[in-house]
Amino acid sequence: MIKTDAIIIGAGPCGLSAAIELQNLGLQVILIEKGSIVNSIYRYPTHQTFFSSSMKLSIGNIPFITAKEKPQRNDALVYYRTVAELEQLDIRSGETVLSVEKNDGGFTVTSNKAVYQADYTVVATGYYDQPNRLDAEGAELPHVHHYFKEAHPYFRKHAVVIGGKNSAVDAALELERAGAYVTVVYRGGEYSKSVKPWILPGFESLVNNGKVRMIFEGSVDVITTDTVTVSTPNGQEEIRADVVFAMIGYHPDYEFLGNMGIRLDSVSGCPDYNPDTMETSVDNLYIAGVIAAGNNANSIFIENGRHHGELIAETIKKRLQNKIAE
The missing domain is CATH 3.50.50.60 (FAD/NAD(P)-binding domain)
Incomplete structure (x- = not known):
């Protein structure tokens, strides 16, 4: 001892x-x-x-x-x-x-x-x-990650980022810069007030110009090997996803x-x-x-x-x- x-x-x-x-x-x-x-x-x-x-x-x-x-x-x-x-x-x-x-x-x-x-x-x-776990079918699949390291491997890949705070926005920005096709799904109805003020304008610009797709009031229902099904205010939608980053805390x-x-x-x-x-x-x-x-x-x-x-x-x-x- x-x-x-x-x-x-x-x-x-x-x-x-x-x-x-x-x-x-x-x-x-x-x-x-x-x-x-x-x-x-x-x-x-x-x-x-x-x-x-x-x-x-x-x-x-x-x-x-x-x-x-x-x-x-x-x-x-x-x-x-x-x-x-x-x-x-x-x-x-x-x-x-x-x-x-x-x-x-x-x-x-x-x-x-x-x-x-x-x-x-x-x-x-x-x-x-x-990490907080997703309450969704398929949340434990191997291409669903709760940590983001680098964007380079996802060049020309379809990436879905779940979450709307700093870690999610940072990941989405890096992925877009590396040439990924990015969709962000966030349960909130507007941008989180916790997002770092010096990165939000750039992120909003990407969304407004169609470089990043932002889905507000969205919740993930099912994840498969190549899709994510999301419930939105306009109904359920299936999104292509080669990789999923669940940045939900x-x-x-x-x-x-x-x-x-x-x-x-x-x-x-x-x-x-x-x-x-x-x-x-x-x-x-x-x-x-x-x-x-x-x-x-x-x-x-x-x-x-x-x-x-x-x-x-x-x-x-x-x-x-x-x-x-x-």
Whole structure:
């Protein structure tokens, strides 16, 4: 068994930030990450541009300097690797946490590679590994994807993008630029207000000029190997589709959180936690990052989630000081 002061599950930006804050208290911290460091960002589209400025994405008082105000995916990968190196973070990547159990000595954290004992545990797992599923026949076919990487393979292919927020619009733009024939199906009646303001005019122009077909108030009924059947205000329609991108969002791993003893709101999916300390309904078990938002992932981003580590560290610091005073 490996003993440490704190275990952080997830090495995304918010997990890294929490690790830095706890290390600054003098605690020994181990981060366990089932993928690679900042795995969600690694899985972003190759040419993804962030909504935020680099300054708002920085952690650990280490500046994130880029030539352009809004960094791209690769800029972020380089930055967070550099932070991990400079802060000498102990990151166990490619390791999956199987269980977290509370005991008298703190927590026993069991992974597929080791067993750890820690006084504190921070869950910073994000939500990107759990895509929302389509309620449609054929949704599990192999050409239906919940992640978009690059458009090049779809040159002169018929692509259907399901969704109307940033990930869907970004995918549609990339596909159209690569020469795909693109149809976007969105259940909303108008463009989402969450779409990045600097890309919406260009997307609208493509729609208005017939380069991208936009179907509002549409719902997908059936997906076959080469078609998508959609219900629209004008009736049901069959659309040719060589590939389907279901960009309809993601959610936290509710089962994983529940198995730790964290109470979850049945409607919002939000874990029960104190927003002033980020401590959950289990003593000394904390959450950091977007999982605090439950189903409403658009309310927490790197910009505000990176500060969760500060709240956690301040709470632990006070408890340590009280223990010494006793």
